[in-house]
Amino acid sequence: MRYVSTRGTGTGISLSEAITAGLADDGGLFVPEKFPRVAAGAIVSSPLSRTALHVLEPFFEGDPLANELEAIAGAAFDFPAPVTRVQGARVDVLELFHGPTAAFKDFGARFLAACMTRIERGAAPPLTILVATSGDTGGAVAAAFHRQPGIQVVILFPKGRVSPRQEHQLTCWDTNVSALAVRGSFDDCQELVKAAFQDASLRETCRLSSANSINIGRLLPQTVYYSAASLQVWERTGEPASFIVPSGNLGNATACLWAREIGMPIEHVVLAHNANRTVPDFLDSGSWRPRASVATLASAMDVGDPSNMERLRARYPDLDSLRAGISAAWVTDAEISQRIAADFRAYGRTWCPHTATAAEVFARMPSTQRRAANWVLVSTAHPAKFAEIVERLTGRDVPMPPALASLLRRPRRHVEIESTFRALAGYLQEKCSSH
Ligand SMILES: *Cc1c(COP(=O)(O)O)cnc(C)c1O
Numbered sequence: 034m035r036y037v038s039t040r041g042t043g044t045g046i047s048l049s050e051a052i053t054a055g056l057a058d059d060g061g062l063f064v065p066e067k068f069p070r071v072a073a074g075a076i077v078s079s080p081l082s083r084t085a086l087h088v089l090e091p092f093f094e095g096d097p098l099a100n101e102l103e104a105i106a107g108a109a110f111d112f113p114a115p116v117t118r119v120q121g122a123r124v125d126v127l128e129l130f131h132g133p134t135a136a137f138k139d140f141g142a143r144f145l146a147a148c149m150t151r152i153e154r155g156a157a158p159p160l161t162i163l164v165a166t167s168g169d170t171g172g173a174v175a176a177a178f179h180r181q182p183g184i185q186v187v188i189l190f191p192k193g194r195v196s197p198r199q200e201h202q203l204t205c206w207d208t209n210v211s212a213l214a215v216r217g218s219f220d221d222c223q224e225l226v227k228a229a230f231q232d233a234s235l236r237e238t239c240r241l242s243s244a245n246s247i248n249i250g251r252l253l254p255q256t257v258y259y260s261a262a263s264l265q266v267w268e269r270t271g272e273p274a275s276f277i278v279p280s281g282n283l284g285n286a287t288a289c290l291w292a293r294e295i296g297m298p299i300e301h302v303v304l305a306h307n308a309n310r311t312v313p314d315f316l317d318s319g320s321w322r323p324r325a326s327v328a329t330l331a332s333a334m335d336v337g338d339p340s341n342m343e344r345l346r347a348r349y350p351d352l353d354s355l356r357a358g359i360s361a362a363w364v365t366d367a368e369i370s371q372r373i374a375a376d377f378r379a380y381g382r383t384w385c386p387h388t389a390t391a392a393e394v395f396a397r398m399p400s401t402q403r404r405a406a407n408w409v410l411v412s413t414a415h416p417a418k419f420a421e422i423v424e425r426l427t428g429r430d431v432p433m434p435p436a437l438a439s440l441l442r443r444p445r446r447h448v449e450i451e452s453t454f455r456a457l458a459g460y461l462q463e464k465c466s467s468h
Contacts, residue, residue: 034094036063036249039347048096049152052145052250055243062343063249065092068294077264082110084264085257088295092253101151109144114258116265116409119380124395124408126382127262127276130415134172134202135437136333137285137413140258141251142170142177146184148250149242153183159209161239161465162186163229165222168195169333169414172202174244175210176440185209186244187464189222189457192449198418198441205443213460217452228454235458239465246284247340255288260297266407267298275301275406277391279413280312280361281334283341289411290348290358300406304361305390307331307369312339313361319352330366330386330422333414362397364390370426372396377427385419388412 035045040061046054051063069091076087085106093099112131119126132139153160162184164174171188178186190203192214204212215222226243229235244251259276266274276299278286286304293299306312307329315321323338349355364372369386372393376382384392391410395403416423417431424431433441450456 034069034092034096035066037066038062039064039343048093048249049098049148052148052248053152053242055245055248062247062341062347064344064347068291071260071295071297073260073264073267073297076260077268079261080110081114081257081261082106084261085110085254088257088260088292089253091295098148098151105144105147105151108147109140109254110257112139114140114261116262119382119410121380123403124410125262125266125274126388126410126412127258128412129258130385130412130418131434131436132173133176133436134169134440135415135418135434136169136173137255137258137411138169138173138246138251139176140254141246141284142173142244144254145244145248145250146174146177146181149178149244150181150184156183156240158240158465160184160242161461162242162244163189163226164244165189165219165226166195166203167191167219167332167335168199169418170246171212172199172440175203175206175212178244179206179210180208185464186211187461188212189215189225191219191222192216194218196419196421198420201441201443201445204445204447205440207446211464212447213457214447214449215452216449221452225452225454225457229457229461232454232458235461239461246282252284252288252291252341255285256292256295259289259292259299260295262409263292263297263299266409270407272407273298273300274409275299275303276409276411277303277305277394278411279331279334279387279390280304280306281309281336281339283312283339283345285411285413286359287341287344290345294348302359303394304359305394306361306363307334307390308363308365309335309337310363311337312342313363316352316356316359316361330369330419331390332386334387334390362394364393368393373423373426377429383416383423383427383429383431384412385414385416386422387414388416 036051038057038061129137326337
């Protein structure tokens with residue numbers, strides 16, 4: 034299997050090369066040159082790691098990592114993604130928050146880490162992964178790479194602008210993971226990372242890489258839980274599943290479409306956005322107008338120019354085929370709040386603000402549409418991560434999942450830097466030359 038750029042130049046490279054490169058030379062994103070058909074029958078009711086092996090095998094064909102896929106899948110898929118029924122409503126929930134940082138990004142980050150440590154084995158000097166984060170990504174990447182050999186991680190976050198629990202998850206690491214509190218905004222952090230990648234003299238000392246959500250090594254593993262969940266619905270009902278996916282950068286939604294592409298029993302895919310409505314507006318109007326993001330309660334979805342749109346448009350080049358493939362809706366903060374309160378009262382279920390966008394899109398459907406498919410709400414994070422929002426709406430404490438509780442007991446440490454390239458470069462020069 035070769036991986037080609039969405040911009041259609043170049044002849045394609047191996048999966049390992051695509052994971053290492055992150056972005057194609059022409060600025061496009063990597064996609065598989067073709068989608069294999071995966072026989073689903075063999076993996077009904079398998080553990081997730083076995084489903085992963087079966088679903089991902091064709092994507093690793095011919096790659097140096099192919100022989101290690103079983104070990105990679107075992108390391109990355111060591112926590113479940115259960116489908117649970119909402120009692121009293123005709124809907125299921127795909128729970129993606131049972132990993133170490135209680136959000137779906139754990140799947141992609143852990144799979145990427147398992148691949149990268151194997152690709153890097155024996156390479157010197159160690160690879161330095163730079164991550165700018167506004168919250169969830171940094172924690173998942175840190176947890177995934179913590180104490181992995183041959184790789185160090187440096188996280189940049191905007192000082193004082195992430196929630197206390199998020200900050201704890203970014204700063205509770207030791208050995209190969211360090212956190213920099215930048216005196217500036219998230220955009221400043223991103224600019225600093227970009228500047229580091231472009232600085233020739235810094236790159237002489239440091240081998241830099243990213244673990245960004247556009248990396249194909251984060252996307253492919255996300256097809257696995259959609260495969261497993263759709264087969265579970267199929268087994269129970271004899272019909273395909275339809276997913277409502279809380280969406281920001283569209284990585285999770287793209288993975289759902291790819292699972293359908295390889296032959297999994299998936300019917301509708303509906304994207305639920307917050308007030309960052311670039312995608313729903315595009316499907317309505319046909320004109321693509323990326324814009325600056327606006328802050329919402331579902332902050333991990335505050336994206337005004339979703340990068341994976343490029344993958345969707347490469348797959349569905351004209352508007353009609355795109356509209357046939359997906360639909361999209363958006364939800365205000367007031368609706369997110371009302372939905373969390375209402376569904377807690379009606380069903381005793383507590384949604385995180387991101388999951389609540391999907392619950393709202395479902396609740397809004399006419400009842401004929403709700404009954405016409407086996408709808409599955411994709412739950413992207415545990416509500417305890419957003420306790421300060423959720424608890425005032427439900428009037429109850431949200432119990433903390435044990436993995437998250439144990440992270441929040443770890444001691445914290447970080448280094449504070451000015452928001453200047455000089456400050457970052459100085460820090461990195463020292464970090465990289467001490468090896
Ligand atoms: C990142 C994130 C999203 C958005 O996922 P994309 O793949 O960027 O569309 C939704 N919910 C949570 C909790 C997230 O962390």
